[in-house]
Amino acid sequence: MSAASGRTPRWVAYDVLRAVHSSDAYANLLLPRSLVRAGLSGPDAALATELTYGTLRREGTYDAIIADAAGRPVSAIDPAVLDALRLGAHQLLAMRTPTHAAVNETVRQVRMAAGTSASGFANAVLRRVSERSREEWLERLDASARSDDERLALRYAHPVWVIRAFRRALAAEGRADELDALLEADNVSPIVTLAALPGLAERPEDAVATPYSPIGFRSGGGDPGTVVAASDGRVRVQDEGSQLAALALSRAVPVQEGEVWLDLCAAPGGKTAVLAAEALAHGARLEANEVSPARAGLVRDSVAGVPLQVPVSEEDGRTRAGRGRYDRILVDAPCTGLGALRRRPEARWRKQPADVPALAALQSELLDAAVEALAPGGIVAYVTCSPHLAETAGIVAETLRTHPGELEELDARAVVARISDAPIDLAAGDGEGAGGARAQLWPHRHGTDAMSISLLRRR
Template identity: 50%
Template sequence: MSDARSGSGGPRGQHDGGGQRRGPRQKSRTAPAQRSRQGSPARRIALAVLRAVGDGAYANLELPKALRHARLDGRDAAFATELTYGTLRMQGFYDAVIAEATRRPTSRLDGGVLDVLRMGIHQVLAMRVPDHAAADQAVGLARSVAGPGAASLVNAVMRRVSESSVEEWRERVVPTEPLAERLAIEHSHPVWIIKALRQALIGHGLATPETGDAAIEELLASHNVPAPVSLVARPGLADVDELLGAGAHVGRWSPFAAELDGGDPGAIEAVREGRAAVQDEGSQLLALALAAVPLDAHEDGSTERWLDLCAGPGGKAGLLAAEALAQGADLVANDVSDHRTDLVRQTLRPALDAAQAAGRHLEVRTGDGREVGVDEPERYDRVLVDAPCTGLGALRRRPEARWRRQPSDLVGLGPLQRDLLISAIEATRPGGVIAYATCSPHLSETTFVVRDVVKKRDDVEQVDARELLDQVATGDLTDLGAGPAAQMWPHIHGTDGMFLAVLRKRG
């Protein structure tokens, strides 16, 4: 479940519903021992999800389960969602506030207490929660996770934080220079990600060294705005009008897209049945672009064969399967792990049933994508390599990734990405096409991978992916970079930061 538009994505001054500055802040006069012992259900859920994320879980998987288990919906679910995702997004800024307020590094605080403080500060500095209510609830949560001593500490910190506005806290904890360190606190991103994304903006041709500072600040700010819930109506299985009738509105770029302003997508029948799904519009366009590349027909009149080499968890495979059925093609959806293959099979269930009824071949299987080129040379007409990556293009939807990813991750991913692309080329017939895609704009995962592979081969050439994306988009899709590869951006296109390179294998 993607995070809905349930509140602010970052720090802001507190205002009432009419946009006016609130009156004097209210401090809690209730003794810690008399306050809520556990916190409200929505806050308890948010804390449980944050604790799970700290242990390696993913918020987009944990939060929906927790909400369903607690049977929370409506305003309470929206509150828990904003509290969870907002706290994760602005963790870097809140940790700087906590360190200043406690006069100690956050590493010396108990993990549960630290999450309680982050949540409490988010309510005070970024949500319309009265200061005394945020403090009372935080004290109750702290007592439940770490005892009376922690509750007293949290009470003192919350009082101290509520004495100043978010603007005053920014002035206090955000350094003026150097740039990366300032942006790291102000926009709550690790320094290494800021530097890598700034270089990516320049490397992909969206900025110059002179305009890079302004461009990176705009990009970072967009990561702290909740992403819309994008839906896809899988062609032949659902229609966009069905999604619109369920309360969504028309998407921006994809002919099969719709957007929800909030709520649970699973409440929509088409989504619940797998005929539609949650999928970013950039992700939709990548699959549609691959399906739209003109190919010469087989001389023997045989059916086109398509391959999704790294299909899990199944978003792009679901749209590719629908397109394959519409074009009379067969599709193999492959992934390396049984667990991810099960996810693909689950999301493709309606397409599998439709393929069986139409006499088409749609297969979901487990296998190492690096070996497909050797095992099935020149077998496929269209191959998608949705390569494993750092996910730095989806930081709006996966805010915990900014704190979890490390520069060392690139060391292991680079060789794997190159091996998968090479395998895809080997598995493609002469005249066929390969789409290499990542949800990351990092140059080491995008341009450098394609360049290193292509320069060692004389049997492939790059196709202008920008033209293909613009061809399948419903609007005028521009600012995709210098080409021939294409890079989409959250702050420009409103999509995740999707990269696409298209290669044609020479005949």
């Protein structure tokens, strides 16, 4: 690829896809930098963003369509050509790009990236793709599926194991019939949500308040980045679910002056900043910890706009906390991230069922360490950006079992409902013995990431 060609939206999207697939890059980190380097803004930046994220979200569906049109599995197609075909399929089937433009631009891209012979193959494949509408292709894929789970996987571009995990989590709430809606919501670009740190910033006059978080809003117009840049770190881009998770800890019960709080797994620091603002307002102290030095730097940057000294340690959270020291602890545990597939679309293709047991073991160890670090009456918020029962209700149930008589589970659903600006539909669940007290947010129901929030208090 030439340097000049990289300045167009299609080339920016292509380069990001290649990096995601060949170097395990993260699109949400790489794309913003790529847009700046290419000098893209406004409609061009929006086009590159839709091409990148839209293609990654629907990659499983497009691969099945490309394989059908090519008459060969995608594993037999040159990866550099395949990424261009994925972008072309997205333009043909999900965007309003004229057929000739989608085909011709993709063929030109393949010619530059992989040579003339590959461009002829790409032209033939895309012509076959263009012969059917999106719905016609989906019906064809439905007919080829060997099970209902495979049908959903092909139609909604989610791995089968993720679909089954989502179904179990919804079924625990008696809401298994919402599965299609959840899968569809995962394929829609999330609306940018901002947080005005409590006591330090206010929602702008032209802002649209979020329905649930009392500190959340959406920009009334213009670039949200401008609002953030002008705020000295007191307004930040943050999912509404993340805002509610931090507030659930700080507002679960009234704060007593002099309390000491800990954010045990703090990076990248969004929840830390909310807790810092809340601690400042109520005379509490906050410490933060992040095992990765690079990510600990992100936490320091995140709290820089709060006039409160927040020491950030760089230790293993399983040994960092100590005993009986803290009144409130946030354990925003490392997890599969299945609740944030809207904004991290490549995660659905990278994570595997085999990842869950190791993560669950780490989650249990971190929560155990936090429990030991709680002072009597102290509260720990166990939070994951995943609805997988093995990472949520199962961890809480195991922690209650291994600390008999030491802990009580607070009603996180009631806490979140009390915090919320509007009535919020939080279904009671009985998954993995959690007793229905856990608050589970959902993209399709709440417009947030699928954030799980549990609250435990030391007796």
